[in-house]
Amino acid sequence: MSKQKQKKLGTMLLLLFMLIPLVIAVFPLLALTLASLKPSTELMRYGLNIKPQFELWSLDNYIYLFTEGSVYFHWFKNSIIISLFSTVFALIFSSMVGYSLAMYRFRGQGIVMFLVLLIMMIPFEILMLPLFRMMIWMKAVDTYAGVILPMIIHPLAIFFFRQYSLGLPKELMDSARIDGCTEYGIFLRIMLPLLKPAYGAMGILLALFSWNNFLWPLVVLRTKEMLTLPIGLAGLLTPYGNNYDVLISGSVLTVLPIIIVFIFAQKYFIESLSAGAVKG
Incomplete structure (x- = not known):
């Protein structure tokens, strides 16, 4: 394997290694943001998740807050x-x-x-x-x-x-x-x-x-x-x-x-x- 390919492989492994803690850090914030767009009853039924349910998304929670x-x-x-x-x-x-x-x-x-x-x-x-x-x-x-x-x-x-x-x-x-x-x-x-x-x-x-x-x-x-x-x-x-x-x-x-x-x-x-x- 050439040095250039070894360098690219090392860069990809480094990015993959850095991606793991990034996903761990972003997941709670992403799950919380998606839950804020759904009715509170959905949180009681399925808990926090990042499953895209576009038909349930709305700004009702934020409207209620304001x-x-x-x-x-x-x-x-x-x-x-x-x-x-x-x-x-x-x-x-x-x-x-x-x-x-x-x-x-x-x-x-x-x-x-x-x-x-x-x-x-x-x-x-x-x-x-x-x-x-x-x-x-x-x-x-x-x-x-x-x-x-x-x-x-x-x-x-x-x-x-x-x-x-x-x-x-x-x-x-x-x-x-x-x-x-x-x-x-x-x-x-x-x-x-x-x-x-x-x-x-x-x-x-x-x-x-x-x-x-x-x-x-x-x-x-x-x-x-x-x-x-x-x-x-x-x-x-x-x-x-x-x-x-x-x-x-x-x-x-x-x-x-x-x-x-x-x-x-x-x-x-x-x-x-x-x-x-x-x-x-």
């Missing part, structure tokens, strides 16, 4: 607000902490880094009760602030930004100091553009975490209008009846914001993964 399922859009709005502010604040504060731990030397630096790693290893369920008592003391129960405040400093994001900042050239900081730039100016004008790949990658992860967060909003939020999408959709499954019309079509629309975030930030996400791949 007309009678108005509470769904309260949940959607709450999730957007909480995810947006949680992600933005976590990126800002966590990047500043991680940057300072990497680029400066100060007393107690080792202790701070130890505490960051320690909090990363502690399950959130252990911290949930003292955090809830704090929210009660701050009168932040059943508010956006009650969900957002504990998430604006993320230990994983701090560790990530610290590790990424260790690869930044400190010579740029010395040059900026000679030119009279302040430390805040160095971070905002010089280092911040270099951190864009890190912001893109961590932005996707933090947005995904906040969007799918179920446990903490379930503890803090009380009224039906303040619920987020994961809690609201889970509440549609009860022992007394299941509202599949809203559940299935609402779940499909719930995936769209995360897909949009990834599409716009994937460039920086890939750059952050390959940042240390080439030297020189």
Whole structure:
């Protein structure tokens, strides 16, 4: 067999190998999308499947969602607000902490880094009760602030930004100091553009975490209008009846914001993964 044929065969085997996880990943989303186009009774009879039944397809579930399922859009709005502010604040504060731990030397630096790693290893369920008592003391129960405040400093994001900042050239900081730039100016004008790949990658992860967060909003939020999408959709499954019309079509629309975030930030996400791949 010639080298050219061997190369083509290797390429085909590689594509086939990559196609398997792609099918596994796409199948649930495809099955969910097709189920949203069918009557809910079909889901009870046959379950989730990708069998094309064009005669059953309709937009009735989505029409119902936009007309009678108005509470769904309260949940959607709450999730957007909480995810947006949680992600933005976590990126800002966590990047500043991680940057300072990497680029400066100060007393107690080792202790701070130890505490960051320690909090990363502690399950959130252990911290949930003292955090809830704090929210009660701050009168932040059943508010956006009650969900957002504990998430604006993320230990994983701090560790990530610290590790990424260790690869930044400190010579740029010395040059900026000679030119009279302040430390805040160095971070905002010089280092911040270099951190864009890190912001893109961590932005996707933090947005995904906040969007799918179920446990903490379930503890803090009380009224039906303040619920987020994961809690609201889970509440549609009860022992007394299941509202599949809203559940299935609402779940499909719930995936769209995360897909949009990834599409716009994937460039920086890939750059952050390959940042240390080439030297020189």
